[in-house]
Amino acid sequence: MTDIQWVYGIEPESMTPEWRQRIIDLFLSETQEVYQDSSFINLAIPQWDGNLMLIDRDTYPKPSCLKGIMWSKPFMEDSVRVVAFVIDKDFQSKGHGGNAWKFMTKSLKNQGKKYIQLEVKCSNVNAQNFYRVRGMEIIRRIDSYYKTEHGYMMRGNL
Numbered sequence: 001m002t003d004i005q006w007v008y009g010i011e012p013e014s015m016t017p018e019w020r021q022r023i024i025d026l027f028l029s030e031t032q033e034v035y036q037d038s039s040f041i042n043l044a045i046p047q048w049d050g051n052l053m054l055i056d057r058d059t060y061p062k063p064s065c066l067k068g069i070m071w072s073k074p075f076m077e078d079s080v081r082v083v084a085f086v087i088d089k090d091f092q093s094k095g096h097g098g099n100a101w102k103f104m105t106k107s108l109k110n111q112g113k114k115y116i117q118l119e120v121k122c123s124n125v126n127a128q129n130f131y132r133v134r135g136m137e138i139i140r141r142i143d144s145y146y147k148t149e150h151g152y153m154m155r156g157n158l
């Protein structure tokens, strides 16, 4: 049995390079997206209820203990943008993503945020369904948003 749970994340720029590499690897294996270390640093994700890490406490602090991340940012007065959300394949479809979503949306709503939005690959129907079940809808297509394909912007109320 793994002892796995969501904990508050730190700013990407404060992580060790090994931890950032682990996140780069997670993105590559689960989304086929290639990120550079410098692009993580530039994201400027704050430490707040929208920055969560899924950790296997038994293997902490090895980089491999990191099983998922949810990174979002405040934007404008009342909105939140999910910048990155990924979970290791072995830990998907077990309710972890839904738990992080519930925690984040409830907390940020309590802090006065009203809307949430994100971008998702047009081909990523599983993620679109995950978001749709949680009240989000596609509001527009963004051509060539990703290196290899178009994206959708999804938006919903908190």
Ligand SMILES: CC(C)(COP(=O)(O)OP(=O)(O)OC[C@H]1O[C@@H](n2cnc3c(N)ncnc32)[C@H](O)[C@@H]1OP(=O)(O)O)[C@@H](O)C(=O)NCCC(=O)NCCS
Pocket (backbone or CB within 6 Å): 030, 031, 085, 086, 087, 088, 091, 092, 093, 094, 095, 096, 097, 098, 099, 118, 119, 120, 121, 124, 126, 127, 129, 130, 133
């Ligand atoms: C999209 C993603 C973050 C969702 O996280 P997740 O942990 O897989 O999601 P959950 O397990 O909470 O929910 C997915 C489904 O699993 C099932 N599920 C939920 N709890 C479960 C449990 N305890 N046991 C088994 N299945 C469960 C449900 O059918 C749920 O469906 P719902 O969305 O209708 O509620 C994750 O699948 C992922 O990392 N995918 C690859 C990367 C990606 O596409 N990221 C999004 C980019 S925009």
